[in-house]
């Protein structure tokens with residue numbers, strides 16, 4: 001949830017840390033802070049607000065020199081977002097300094113014990129408790145910083161990615177991880193630390209991702225030393241060569257990351273099936289499925305776990321898997337699943353869907369399913385993420401970095417991967433005829449061009465947004481494959497424009513929500529010709545006769561709905577199971593324009609964070 005950045009080397013740390021924090025701001029943005037160490041003394045600047053505010057504060061209040069630095073952008077857990085609760089935090093002696101992403105769950109009892117020993121606390125954070133625990137261990141045990149961090153971490157319960165330094169050791173930073181991500185960039189006599197690789201990508205392509213329960217002592221002029229936090233065993237760093245490039249993490253001429261990512265979808269979907277969907281050979285190649293085909297074809301059922309938008313992609317997948325592969329599917333909120341003692345057997349396959357690959361609830365659901373013997377498959381976007389590593393096998397979506405907090409291309413690429421899997425399984429278990437299989441391959445290949453076409457409605461959508469930007473409520477309706485799309489459309493509007501929105505299966509409307517309809521109520525209806533079209537048209541009539549305002553998403557050439565709805569947005573026609581890849585596009589654009597017109601921060605909506613590494 002928070003973003004952490006650190007640097008030690010021969011360059012000035014300040015610009016590296018600040019730029020790094022700006023790239024990680026998607027992870028949290030209610031306060032920010034930086035500490036710089038020039039070998040003699042430390043300089044600290046922290047503020048409520050964004051990295052922009054931190055730049056102002058630090059330029060006004062501290063000297064910006066120092067070849068060692070730590071920075072933090074926060075999504076508050078313990079303690080309100082204010083200057084004092086912002087990280088970094090010092091220990092009581094002022095000799096140790098820490099940044100932390102995560103939650104220390106037993107901080108209250110540690111705080112009480114430390115208070116009895118005379119420690120005082122400036123902030124309300126669990127992090128300040130942790131740095132003082134490290135200080136106390138260091139004093140009591142007479143050990144060096146690395147050992148003190150290790151002993152202290154064995155006393156805490158919770159999740160963390162931390163970086164700590166001691167002013168008596170100007171050439172060393174100690175880092176540790178459990179549950180929250182931490183990458184170390186390895187340069188020429190310099191090291192970078194960050195929650196993901198984006199802060200250091202222009203300096204080095206070599207990185208080590210710490211595993212859970214690992215820590216590292218990073219010392220200038222020395223190789224990184226990794227060890228296990230629990231038992232002190234040596235771990236060997238697996239140095240990866242990063243594929244990320246700078247262009248991918250910048251806005252590239254768009255006003256917002258969200259808009260850029262909406263427009264990237266034709267390319268992203270193509271990248272998702274590139275090398276996998278081989279229509280001319282009539283095959284789908286996916287190593288993670290090929291190597292585990294029997295686990296899937298012999299499965300009693302598939303359980304899909306995810307959160308938020310990824311859960312909506314899971315709901316679409318339920319329709320696809322049952323329709324094309326005739327395998328029973330259950331879709332679960334990871335946060336509910338992990339706590340309700342579900343029945344899981346060795347014959348179950350669990351598919352975990354996550355853009356970030358770091359969502360704490362999804363990760364916990366995976367661990368539980370593994371313990372009960374299920375085969376666990378991950379669908380993630382972020383390469384090398386915790387979920388990608390924790391699962392038995394998986395398939396990446398290859399959407400490229402998604403930085404806008406509201407998920408867009410992650411959703412459509414997740415559906416693309418899940419469609420490929422369902423097709424592969426349907427063919428393998430005989431549920432899908434050869435001719436149907438080929439028809440799907442051809443149709444899927446045509447989707448990127450159709451998404452491109454759907455994006456051409458942007459100007460019309462902007463006009464519709466202007467009409468409804470001040471509505472306090474909005475209803476989204478869809479049926480079949482487009483019911484999850486209605487949920488996703490409502491979520492997009494809620495999270496970036498703060499308008500209350502509800503998604504419903506269209507036929508359920510008459511069981512309650514119809515009471516909300518009056519002349520003030522915009523209702524977005526997905527009414528594509530193939531899926532229960534006549535029934536949805538009847539639902540539209542029901543809304544119109546109660547004076548509701550209809551914004552309909554239809555296939556090109558539709559005339560029936562055009563005659564009834566107040567506004568119509570066309571998308572190119574495709575087969576029903578692929579229609580979510582097209583009907584989602586106008587809903588993303590609609591929420592984008594409405595949010596923009598309401599003056600909302602589209603890329604960083606209030607109270608949200610891109611990767612939810614706390615439960």
Ligand code: F6R
Nearest residue numbers: 308309310354355356359406407
């Ligand atoms: C909505 C959104 C969130 C995420 C959810 C899961 O736009 O971004 O609802 O979908 O937090 O995140 P991942 O997919 O990273 O597990």
